[in-house]
Amino acid sequence: MENIKTMDVPDILLIDDTPEDIEAAVALFRENGYRVRIATKASTALKLLEQQAPDIILLDIYMPEMDGFQLCQTIKGQLQFASLPIIFLTSSNDEESIKRGFELGAQDYVVKPFNLSELLARVDTHVKLKHQSESLIEAYEELDSFCYTVAHDLKAPLLSIGKLLEYLALDYSDHLDEDGLELLSHIQDKSNEVLGIIDHLLEFSRMCEMPLTSAAINLETLFLQVFNELKEQQGPRQIELILGRLPEIHGDPFLIKLLLTNVLSNAIKYTGGRDIAVIEASSREQGNEYLVSIKDNGIGFDMRYASRLFKVFQRLHSQEEFPGSGVGLAICQRILKRHGGRAWLIGVPDNGATFYFTYPRSQRDQDAATP
Numbered sequence: 001m002e003n004i005k006t007m008d009v010p011d012i013l014l015i016d017d018t019p020e021d022i023e024a025a026v027a028l029f030r031e032n033g034y035r036v037r038i039a040t041k042a043s044t045a046l047k048l049l050e051q052q053a054p055d056i057i058l059l060d061i062y063m064p065e066m067d068g069f070q071l072c073q074t075i076k077g078q079l080q081f082a083s084l085p086i087i088f089l090t091s092s093n094d095e096e097s098i099k100r101g102f103e104l105g106a107q108d109y110v111v112k113p114f115n116l117s118e119l120l121a122r123v124d125t126h127v128k129l130k131h132q133s134e135s136l137i138e139a140y141e142e143l144d145s146f147c148y149t150v151a152h153d154l155k156a157p158l159l160s161i162g163k164l165l166e167y168l169a170l171d172y173s174d175h176l177d178e179d180g181l182e183l184l185s186h187i188q189d190k191s192n193e194v195l196g197i198i199d200h201l202l203e204f205s206r207m208c209e210m211p212l213t214s215a216a217i218n219l220e221t222l223f224l225q226v227f228n229e230l231k232e233q234q235g236p237r238q239i240e241l242i243l244g245r246l247p248e249i250h251g252d253p254f255l256i257k258l259l260l261t262n263v264l265s266n267a268i269k270y271t272g273g274r275d276i277a278v279i280e281a282s283s284r285e286q287g288n289e290y291l292v293s294i295k296d297n298g299i300g301f302d303m304r305y306a307s308r309l310f311k312v313f314q315r316l317h318s319q320e321e322f323p324g325s326g327v328g329l330a331i332c333q334r335i336l337k338r339h340g341g342r343a344w345l346i347g348v349p350d351n352g353a354t355f356y357f358t359y360p361r362s363q364r365d366q367d368a369a370t371p
């Protein structure tokens with residue numbers, strides 16, 4: 001409790017319509033340094049929530065107007081409240097309602113009548129966890145913007161070095177012998193390489209800061225469009241696409257296109273040695289998510305190193321064989337994280353790789369699929 005008391009007074013929103021429960025809980029929390037706001041019905045709760053987001057919500061299941069499950073769904077459906085911890089207050093220990101609460105995104109439950117020390121311990125824990133994850137996010141954002149600033153500030157002097165090298169090559173090549181010219185050309189290559197890395201770093205951090213927009217995206221149409229664009233740049237290669245059904249999703253069109261571009265450019269790049277490259281995409285529904293897979297018959301990789309691949313600048317293949325900077329998959333992971341999905345890659349040496357990602361199905365999609 002020490003940690004919490006030294007921070008700003010933590011705020012509880014108690015949504016319950018039973019006077020005895022309210023009285024006991026309010027006395028407990030106020031004694032222990034919390035601020036408690038009370039709502040006895042859903043409409044008041046939503047108003048209080050709009051006024052100020054609390055640190056935690058205690059939510060009764062049985063209430064007039066709208067029950068706790070519906071209210072939980074409404075709250076979690078709003079982006080700015082989606083990560084607020086919710087503890088269900090349930091009068092029965094029945095498994096069904098507890099399961100339903102967790103499915104709707106609640107963090108915990110407490111059975112009524114309250115055991116006061118248990119209630120306090122649970123609330124303390126979840127409030128602490130919330131503050132810890134907020135500090136982590138803040139630190140992460142600071143690191144991101146530091147990374148962006150460093151990359152941005154390095155770019156200008158690097159561009160000048162590139163220009164100076166160009167002048168040197170143009171105006172003084174007569175004064176250099178063969179070794180000198182070779183050295184100069186190496187320095188130019190290295191300077192371009194560093195510029196490439198800086199550009200990727202900038203792209204990577206800019207992408208994380210960009211505010212998300214949301215639109216309906218037909219993944220199948222977009223997939224085909226990206227595939228055709230990338231294939232055109234390939235020259236005379238035989239690349240076969242087997243495109244299964246891909247869902248319609250909601251997300252940021254620019255970022256989702258960037259995701260597909262990175263995944264497909266890998267599939268195209270790492271099948272470079274095949275006479276006929278085969279890329280196969282398909283998807284299926286899995287609970288409240290889609291699982292999408294993009295498989296290729298390329299060079300593959302050793303799964304022992306798989307955990308590295310989504311980190312910036314990590315590569316398993318040589319620059320000579322397959323050029324790249326090792327940022328593509330890190331970008332994919334970030335895009336998916338921002339949309340509530342996750343990604344992983346499965347490979348077999350010399351036997352292809354499959355990129356998998358999950359993507360949340362919107363409530364609208366789920367309702368449409370329910371008979």
Ligand SMILES: Nc1ncnc2c1ncn2[C@@H]1O[C@H](COP(=O)(O)OP(=O)(O)OP(=O)(O)O)[C@@H](O)[C@H]1O
Nearest residue numbers: 266267270300315316317324325326327328329353
């Ligand atoms: N389809 C694939 N088949 C085999 N290896 C892959 C595949 N996709 C990714 N990899 C491995 O994962 C590494 C990281 O991929 P990532 O897309 O991040 O970087 P990259 O392709 O090397 O460079 P770029 O930043 O230009 O995308 C690659 O270097 C490669 O070793």
Ligand SMILES: [Mg+2]
Nearest residue numbers: 266324328329
């Ligand atoms: Mg790549």
